[in-house]
Amino acid sequence: MPASPADPLRASRPGRPFGAPEIRVRTGREGCEHRGMDHVLERLLVRHTLRLPVPPGPAGDGSAVALRFDAALRTAGFALSSPLLRELSGRSPETVVELARWALEAVRERVGDHVRHNTYFLDFPANVPDTGEFWLWCVLKGLEDPAARESVEAQLSAGVLNLLTLPAYGRYPHSYEELLAAHEELVPAAGDRLTVLHLGGPVGEELGALYGALAGSVTPLGDEHLADLAVLAEHCADGPQPAEIPVREIRAVVNRARLRAGAAPLLDTVTDVLRLACALADGDVTLRERTRFRGLSRPVRxxxxxxxxxxxAGAPEKLADVGRHREAWKRLGERLHPHAYPAWPHAAQVFAVARGELRAPSLDSLTEALLAAGDVPGAAELLASAAPGRLFRGLDRLLRSAADEAGREAVLAAAERVAPRVAGRVVLSVREHLQNRHIGPGAPRRLFVNRQGRAWVTADTRRALPREVQRRLLALVDGETRRRLPAPGRLLVDPLMLDVALPLSGRASSGGFGVLPRGSVAPVDGELLRFFMYWKEARRTTDLDLSALLLDERYATVSWLSYTELTTVEGRHSGDITEAPDGASEFIELRLGAVRGTFVVPHVHVYAGEGFDETAESFFGYMLREGEQGGRPFEPRTVRMRSELRGPGRVAMPLAFRRDEEGRWHAHWLHLCLRGTPTDNRVEDHRVSLATLLRGAVEHAPVTVRHLVELMRESGSEVTEWSGGEPPAGPVTYLGLARPEGLAPGSRVVTPENLRDLVPA
Structure with missing residues (x-):
């Protein structure tokens, strides 16, 4: 039901944007402290940790309000943990009400319940017409409209009809309130999702811990996490810092905050300075996109x-890195004016190299010269001494380029010697590469995904590596990973966590709720599968279309659901909406038992207008329901996943569903996008491309939690699979999809929210 302004636990109010001036901050050794009316940082904590920090306040009897708070949370699929409920019950009612206001908004936004989800067809999923019947009805409505009749008659005479010109097409024919009145309350079911919010510590400590975890991450962060780190860094820049910030783009975000706080930036390569300049210009710290540098103040220059x-001055050989980003350095030099600062002559050398006035051969050019001369051992030694990580990333090519067994042995020996100096995520990336390296008969394919999620598949034409070489490399990377993994003592593992892929790249996932990294597999338990998509245009009319493609076991098309096919195999589409100045939603529902085929592939097309990165907001998700639950088209407590739609492509593939040989369904996370066409993207035009990408993704084996668990088991850790019930006594390391209640103090918990912590440094 809609929020009632009279009820403080259900009323909603818009929050301020991140960085609002009402936030006042001071940092100290205990963490990050703040006060502010919009609770930006507390929301951030809930988003990342599902922990609710209770602010200091007077004691009192808040039990009645706390129970109302818990009841309101449950309508969105959340609940207070027992310790959190007890803590709130002992606080004043005013304290609980103020916390409940922003916390309810925060969790509803996580699952997509912060917007109004209307549907074109009022009774969806009931009474959805056949596509042809619906289009005919729209034509008849157009002929009845005096303002549209002449245009419709002309189009009918010409034999070509543009649906967008029909007044009854593409716009909601009823209000959101009328939609709510047409649907009964959701019937609670045992399968409804319930996500527990846990009691957090003092806000300063929680913020400091989250800042340390994000800044010290050994894997790159996605866009959402990187933006949140930027907010945290502004408030924690002069407080305790991680012992090491290994990921360079993360370091750039932290350096921007340190510079603004008057602290010295952390720099050990010339590229660190370039990334910092990009961060100051709100540009791309990954250096893959062109940044437009603005005028810089004298202190910043x-x-x-x-x-x-x-x-x-400390390492002149680092000038060799300038050539990789020569044009960016030239543009930055126009803003820094290095000639005006003779006190720093070594800085001027950077721009002399960029302009070609000073020679500093890059490591890549030196390596390529050695390979061109046939000196593979020399190239391996050069990389081993200067950049062990690049040696590991180039192992396949070096081994294929070796002329004989002696050359391959030299490369393997170099890799074994420098393995301890290679980042853990690079070691695991080599593991993933090797376990997907084709060694048998067949037609192998290679899946490529860039940092923006754009993907393509091509035939694997590489020469096979000898099996013995592969076995030796696998032993090397597994041994190195095993050496770095902690000894967790007793390891408690939710079996559902075992097939979750490790986040070795920040672009392997997207922001949202219940989202797992690309390559993860999770069971789907429920009778009715319902997809939803919401978007709100920012500057111009925008039409996004939700579709679902059904494929057989050979990836051939069985059928689809879209605005051109509203009904099929007991599936229903909620109706096409063609503009969203105030926001719009589309839904697709399928009864899994009726699906013919092996795969269900939901996807979103940009038919016209703004791309995903340009919209004010756009997201996708899915719900699971029992057969007779009823309820509104969107019910937050049935939401299993909501992911942001972002990326440069015009077709988004968040995930796919696959039926196994025993008839059970599983979700496969994809996080892929296709370039598509500038306009008029439709499922009919992209069926082959979608199927090709799906096959490449499904047949690609990622490194999962299961792999690390087995390595820890081999190292002597006691591993117990645990699906719930009474937790064991004593501290454990728990790996699961959600933090359980009742774990002993001192336990370490790893969930998808902090899965990056499992990747060894």
Whole structure:
């Protein structure tokens, strides 16, 4: 039901944007402290940790309000943990009400319940017409409309009809309130989702811990996490810092905050300075997209030039990195004016290299020269001494380029020697590469996914590596990973966590709720599968279309659901909406038992207008229901996943569903996008491309939690699979999809929210 303004636990109010001026911050050794009316940082904590920090306040009897708070949370599929409910019951009612206001908004936004989800067909999923019947009805309505009759008659005479010109097509024919009145309350079911919110510690400590975890991550962060880190860094820049910040783009975000706080940036390569300059310009710190540098203040210019000078003076060989981003350095030089600062002559050398006035051969050019000369051992030694990570990433090519067994042995020996100096995520990336390396008969394919999620599949034409070489490399990377993994003592594992892929790249996932990294597999338990998509245009009319493609075991098309096929195999589409100035939603429901085929592939097309990155908001998700639950088209407590729709492509593939040989369904997370066409993207035009990408993704084996668990078991850890019930006594390391209640103090918990912590450094 809609929120009632009279009820403080159900009323909603818009929050301020991140960085609002009402936030006042001071940092200290205990963490990050703040006060502010919009609770930006508390929302951020809930989003990342599902922990609710209770603010200090007077004691009192807040039990009645706390129970109302818990009841309101349950309508969105959330609940207070027992310790959190007890804590709130002992606080004043005013304290509980103020916390409940922002916390309810925060959790509803996580599952997509912060917007109004209307449907074109009022009774959806009931009474959805056949596509042809519906289009005919729209034509008749157009002929009845004096303003549209002449246009419709002309189009009918010409034999071509544009649906968008029909007044009854593409716009809601009823209000959201009328939709709510047409649907009965949702019948509770045992399968409804219930996500528990846990009691957090003091806000300062929680913020400091989250900042340390994000800043010290050994894997790159996605866009949402990187943006949240930028907010945290502004408030924690002069507080305790991680012992190491290994990921360079993360370091750039932290350096921007440190520079603004008057602290020295952390720089040890010239590229660190370039990334920092991009961060200051709100550009791309990954350096893959062009950044437009703005005018810089004198203090900032001095800080950047001083940092460059210090790096080059300490290690002149680092000038070799300039050539990789020569054009960006030229543009930055126009803003820094290095010639005006003779006190830093080493900084001026960077721009001399960029302009070609000073020679500093890059590591890549030196390596390529050795390979061109047939000196594979020399190339391996050069990389081993200068960049062990690049050696590991190039192992396949080096081994294939070796002329004989002696050359391959030299490459393997170099890899074994430098393995301890290679980042853990690179070691695991090599593991993933090797376990997907084709060694048998057949027609192998290679799946490529760039940092923006754009994907393509091509034939694997590489020469096979000898089996013995592969076995030796697998032993090397597994041994190195095993050496770095902690000894967790007793390891408690939710079996559903075993097939979750490790997040070795920040682009392997997207922001949202219940989202798992690309390649993860999870069971789907429920009779009715309902997809939903919401978007709100920012500047121009935008039409996004939700579709679902049904494929057989050979990836051939069986059928689809879209605005051109509203009904099929007991599936229903909620109706096409063609504009969203105030936001719009589309839904598809399928009864899994009626699906013919092996795969269900939901996807979103940009038919016209703004791309995913341009919309004010756009997201996708799915719900699971029992057969007779009823309820509104969107019911938050049935939501299993909601992911942001972002990326440069015009077709988004968040995930797919696959039926196994025993008839059970599983979700496969994809996080892929296709380039598509500028306009008029439809499922009919992309069936082959979607099927090709799906096959490449499904047949690609990621490194999963299961792999690390087996390595820890081999190292002597006691591993117990646990699906619930009474938790064991004593502290454990728990791996699961959600934090359980009742674990002993001192236990370590790893869930999808902090899965990156499981990747060894």
């Amino acid at each position: 001095r800080a950047l030039l001083a940092g460059l000078d210090g790096v080059v």
